[in-house]
Amino acid sequence: MGKRSSKRAAKKKKPTSAGEDQPPGQSTQEEIPAEEAGADAAREASLGPGDPGAEPPSSRRQFLARAGNWTVCACALGAAAGSLRLASPDFFEGPPKRFPLGLPSDFKTGTLTWLQDQQLFVLRDGRGFAAFSSRCTHLGCTVRRTADGFFCPCHGARFDEQGLVVLGPARTPLPWFEVWVESDGRVWVDTGQVVPVGTMISPGGAES
Amino acid sequence: MKPSFFSALLSNLRSLPGALRSGLRPGGDPAPALGQRMRRNFIYHLHVLKVSARTLHPLTTLGLGVITATLFFVLVVTGILLMIYYLPTSRQAYESMQDIQYAVALGGFTRALHRWAAHGMVLVILLHLFRVVFTGSYRRRELNWILGIGLGFCTLGLAFTGYLLPWDQLSFWAVSVSTAMLDNVPLIGGCIKSLLLGGEIVSSATLLRFYTLHVALLPAGLLLFLALHFWRIRKDGGLAASATLPEDAKMFPAWPHLVLREAILVLLVLAVVCLVSAFVKAPLGVPLDFHTPGNPEKAPWYFLWVQEAVSYSSVVGGFVFPGLLLFGLLLLPFLEREDRGVGTWFGPRQCRRAVVVALAASVLAFLVFEALFVTAADGLDPLARDLFNPATGMLVLAVAAFVLGGWLTGSTRGAFLSGFVVMLVAVVGFTVMGLLRGPDWVFYLPGEAWPGGI
């Protein structure tokens, strides 16, 4: 049983090579070579007569085998990295952040208008205009108007009339956005720019 | 209970690193050879243990099967990646295609990879088919031959359904033209067409159907056939070879000689297809214009021969010619059962001679038929056109070559080889003619400019 003894010898000789030739967790490409990578050491010791691996492997061959396997693994990793790069977005769809709300006359003094599509409340009082978000700052549900402020039906957060937190899991007030009167006479909002709570813009354009 | 629970947990925690190593990797300490054996088993499920020197020679199979499998693997991976961005609706398909092409990082490369791997796969499976036919390797492999035809159908189906997905001018009209060719198939043609299109014409419903076929049904079918195909290769004892070949006496282990050869081929194919895709962009046509087809509007290249033949005669070109070709291919391993010369290119010597004669005669005949038809076609009435056209001519010639080849060589192999060569020349010839067509379906030489170009 010379075959078996040589097998054992080969096994004893290179325990590390079997370990290092292990393919990495999920290789996206080159599945077949990766399989071979690990199988390499075993195969050397396990085949019958005529198998070159039955003899002690030369160090040159071992080096070539290991370098080849590692390069294949590196390629697989590279392909995985490229796939992740492809999947990570570089551009974003979605409505614009700056848009017109309408003419000043569209909003009557002393009213609060909810613009459903834009998820905005537009406040108009004696001092002027303001716009703030109708999205709860807790987890993004749409808040509902109540007699004394706003209520989020999802997890019970409450805000006062200005959007400041009264109760519940929300920690920050509903954000107020920058509002201005453009030269075309319309009121515009920029939902990318948050202003302090209570900032009002008069229809003439002056801030108060 | 408490102390034993804590001590057990503690000792388990202490031995965690070692347990992880051995538990997640069966090749680790406790059962050293298990993992290795698993991987070896994987490979020896694919390959026979010992192969001949002839199997190892690159020219025996040209590695066409491995190349096809590699390209299919590339197509699956890139296809999944493209699915992240592609939207299969008539309004968004082209826009999402533009996003992939221009704005997504590596998107243009991935799309090119998918496109070129797809064209490559169609080309390579055709070459694979030719190799099997010309070396007679279908002998005693009837089931695998049928599976191979199924794989070919799935591949062509995938290529064809994928052609529509960009939803640009080219893809829309090419698919319109290709599906219209189904009208020539009697009885079931109309049914298949409306099933494919989801209506009378190519529409939003068609896009969704093609998408479903392209990403789910056909890949699943192809994978199934592929697994069976590989299994049958192993079961049938590797490559087909006649027992008389002397070099088959000495055998070599599949590992490493065969497996590493295949691995190298896989890596080289990957490198080549990536290199091509890095430099050659996949074309994205102009936005779809429902009202005006481009001129000319051609089917994809692998269907161009049908389109060209249909332009001669819709019945012969669209039904009789491809139908007979398919029929002959399906029955080939059942009607041709000679063992002599299996595994050698073009069989025994007299068969080889017959192939050469058939090739020369069919090329000559093809040119004569085309020249006659181009000069005389205008004077023909429809019935005469069906009878006297290059497709019918080549069909008759193929039948003649089949009978004559069989008679002269005295073997069924010679008959089928001669007939197949004539059909092959016809298909290649029609494809070349189709490629040369320009506006108004008129011939133009390769370098010649088309009039009225935009």
Place this chain on the structure above:
Amino acid sequence: MGFDARKDALRLRAGLLLSALALALVFLLVAFRGCRTEWRSHQDAFRELGAVPAGRELGIAQFENCVGEVDRCTTCHLGVTRADLAGEEIPLPFRAHPAPLAHHVKNRVGCSVCHGGTPRALESRTAHAAPGTGRTDPLHRLPHIQASCARCHLPGDRPGMERLKNGARLYLSLGCAICHPLTRGGRGGWDFGTDLRSIGRRSLAYLEASLVDPAANFPQSTMPSFAHTFEKNTEALVDLLIYLESLVLERSGGECNRRTRSQGLAMANCTTCHSGEAGRACGRFEHRCPYILERKDQLDCTRCHPGSMPGPDEHKGFCPVIREHRRGCSACHDGLPEVEGS
């Protein structure tokens, strides 16, 4: 045959290493090319102008313009709206747009509505529809850019559209409309000419050749050459070309009917800006008409305003359909009963 198994195994391992290295090299090349995109190098050049505050990320800029196209032009044309970059010394891709049409920028008209091209593309050749890219939506240059005005405005609606207006007049007076009547579906009778309803997609060179030497594009053409007509008056030729370039009706959603036909005009209409499918309204019109705000998808302005968009002044306060014409709901909305105006 001499087959040395040992040597073969060694050779195979070397081959595997070499082919894996080749693949790795190709991957590196792909990564390198993937990082060096055209738009990134433009953004780097813009940064070198000193026009970007330190630490600000640029990246792909995109917005949806008023006809629902995604416009990415400002990814490279970074200074279009920057008044401080108007000078001649600023290189062209970054220079600010000339002032007169600044309100178009504000109203999300974007670039491609007037300039054409492929606004989603981030490669300049494709984006600018350069010859050879197969694009048929060429970039308009002065004075041909007047053709784009017709997507939203009637000729004569605004100053600066004089040449387009003159071109439309020539289309009638030269008799083009006799053979090319620009009607939808109504082919027959006199209209044996080519359908010109989307002729604006063709290149300028093609259009000019079609007028001067029709057989150049179409050997079987029976159309007479108009070279003699324009021999002395090349300006008139340009005017007519501008009009032809404006004819991209399936894009503008425009339609021809008896009235526009009689005027020789096939103009853009409501759906150009209030585009049916997406229901997006352009600029100033959106907040005025409640129907546009609420029932965008069912709107069909052309029933009352054949082929033309009423000017914004007609939108005063309320929809003119109700206010002035005293028409019922079903004038615009399908499926509602006709109500007699009071």
